[in-house]
Amino acid sequence: MNHSPMPTLLDVARKAGVSRSTASNAFSRPDVVRAEVREKVAKAALELGYLGPDPKAKLLRHGKVNAIGIVPPGEWGVADSLKNPVYHQFLSGVAEVCDEVGANLVIIPDRITNGGVGTALVDGFIFGRIEHLRDTEPARLRRLPFVVMDADAGPDISSVRVDARMGGYLAARHLVELGHRKFGIMSFLRGFGPTRYHPPGVPRGPEAAGMETDQEKLRGYAEALSEAGLDIADVPIVQAQPWDRDAARMMLDMAPEATAILSMAVMQGIAVLDEARRRGHSVPRDLSVVGFNEIPEAAKSTPSLTTVDGKAAEKGRMAARIIFDAGPIRRELLLPRLIVRSSTAPPSKG
Amino acid sequence: MNHSPMPTLLDVARKAGVSRSTASNAFSRPDVVRAEVREKVAKAALELGYLGPDPKAKLLRHGKVNAIGIVPPGEWGVADSLKNPVYHQFLSGVAEVCDEVGANLVIIPDRITNGGVGTALVDGFIFGRIEHLRDTEPARLRRLPFVVMDADAGPDISSVRVDARMGGYLAARHLVELGHRKFGIMSFLRGFGPTRYHPPGVPRGPEAAGMETDQEKLRGYAEALSEAGLDIADVPIVQAQPWDRDAARMMLDMAPEATAILSMAVMQGIAVLDEARRRGHSVPRDLSVVGFNEIPEAAKSTPSLTTVDGKAAEKGRMAARIIFDAGPIRRELLLPRLIVRSSTAPPSKG
DNA sequence: CTGAAAGCGCTTACAG
DNA sequence: CTGAAAGCGCTTACAG
Missing domain, CATH: 3.40.50.2300 (Response regulator)
Incomplete structure (x- = not known):
């Protein structure tokens, strides 16, 4: 129904009778603007159907996306990573940490052409098992934090694996x-x-x-x-x-x-x-x-x-924390555990 | 190791000895630049560790993200949507279509505070069961296509559900x-x-x-x-x-x-x-x-x-196609099917 | 607390 | 095919 162009911050500012920076502050640094003005801006925004600063433009200024990227192993697509039961557990571990910090989870198959690690809009990557270390190059060049799963990638790269x-x-x-x-x-x-x-x-x-x-x-x-x-x-x-x-x-x-x-x-x-x-x-x-x-x-x-x-889920949790903590390089080695159930017993013919 | 500021398109252009627009064209419209120049640019980019146009800036100009956003039902977090077996099937259906078109899949819990539908960087949304239609408002205001699952949301909103x-x-x-x-x-x-x-x-x-x-x-x-x-x-x-x-x-x-x-x-x-x-x-x-x-x-x-x-997976496939096809509003009603297995038989005491 | 101005990195008509 | 210029929508010092 509403096919007029998207309202911008400037439209809101004009309608509210304030400057653009004031309007911006009203949204992004509310403490800097007195309540009275803030409300004028909010009202104008509401009337125009303005949701708040355009996330895309905001991103350009200081690029925090609020999302973590998972790059599945090898040639796997999105569907493959969801279907593999062990990888699914790993993803669930990552997801738990996403929920803790309020981030989105994005699954990014390592595509040669468009998309892929080179262009994905995320704050960091978890590489789920890589063939060559060079697969992580785009992440490094983008200066985005990343961690490599199931392999030790040397002292300069964070990694999480199980023994x-x-x-x-x-x-x-x-x-x-x-x-x-x-x-x-x-x-x-x-x-x-x-x-x-x-x-x-x-x-x-x-x-x-x-x-x-x-x-x-x-x-x-x-x-x-x-x-x-x-x-x-x-x-x-x-x-x-x-x-x-x-x-x-x-x-x-x-x-x-x-x-x-x-x-x-x-x-x-x-x-x-x-x-x-x-x-x-x-x-x-x-x-x-x-x-x-x-x-x-x-x-x-x-x-x-x-x-x-x-420890698939724990690997996921740990990898996600490494990204979100934004700390120094970490190389984690988790210890596996034997779960004894009913499929093993002394040999009878031995 | 490389802590110099990220190289920009302008850096590449200067190093290659061409104008900024030529450098831009070399990446985004290669057919418009003759091979010789293209190679000069590519070489300069390689030396500077320049990966290609910054996805964030590109986004601002003409915002195609190459990703689809799934908003899980109600209060569900990312982990919940991965763990629920039926929802997992639905996600797999969406994922298959993502793989077909080469898009990323992002899971976006409907958060009140930061993140959420209002700011997620995606090209469209699939709302996985909504409490109120108003939950879709941010998507509408952002002029992003979306579809609603498991409910008929009227003639102006795409929906997919099973009978x-x-x-x-x-x-x-x-x-x-x-x-x-x-x-x-x-x-x-x-x-x-x-x-x-x-x-x-x-x-x-x-x-x-x-x-x-x-x-x-x-x-x-x-x-x-x-x-x-x-x-x-x-x-x-x-x-x-x-x-x-x-x-x-x-x-x-x-x-x-x-x-x-x-x-x-x-x-x-x-x-x-x-x-x-x-x-x-x-x-x-x-x-x-x-x-x-x-x-x-x-x-x-x-x-x-x-x-x-x-038909959870099929619902997912259909919803994803509606988003990627970018066509008119569609209201799909899938027919369920009874799968008879071994838990039903005539009553013995009847 | 407000407003004019520069700039984030890129693309795109436009004139050469 | 190339280059100078405007602009995508926003934020952020800076001077008032």
């Missing part, structure tokens, strides 16, 4: 202590590509796990096994994307003697549970399973899944 | 057709407050359900019952927040003869399933349950839950 090696160690040691000696490992395949099988006896490099954080998990597994006199090189590894349902089948095919499966992803762990049941195996009597990361599904699966709590 | 009456009707008719005659209804309590019990025989107004959309569900229930010669006034109603675990207990206490429970929320339906099992009742043999809205949990519950698909 994945420790997580892997806790998972494997738990099984070792229960008496297991025969294992299978479900490793993480990041990005695209078919499921890969790494047979035992063949030496395996870091490519047997996806990212650095996955390689750390593997290292943790290896340590715990080694303490028990076992060599991880003798353990069959299936490396798959966590949503690959066939991978669980391949795992059980390739490690028929295993009494325990170590999985780097919680959804993979649940898939193994399902596949074991399908084969008529009883978990944990015939097979123990440990996942990685804690999401509600882990507690609800049948049987409930023993897993490593990767 | 809740039809949803209620489908749910109740399904039970009636199975032969049920004794019902209990779990109604929705929006906002705060204790669980309320509405005994049968007492006439009940719209306050027996939360929002208009809930009242429509109730109307749908009533219609289907009426077609079967039953009066909804004879049905006990428990009105509770969907995350209230005690409500399911109260429902079964208050409607001991019911062979079927109609629930306005999917989580409530699942809670009834759990409570029934706790009491040693077998679902659906002793009791049938129908929920409202479809989330992954509904298929995974034991037994899986018959429910009405409220």
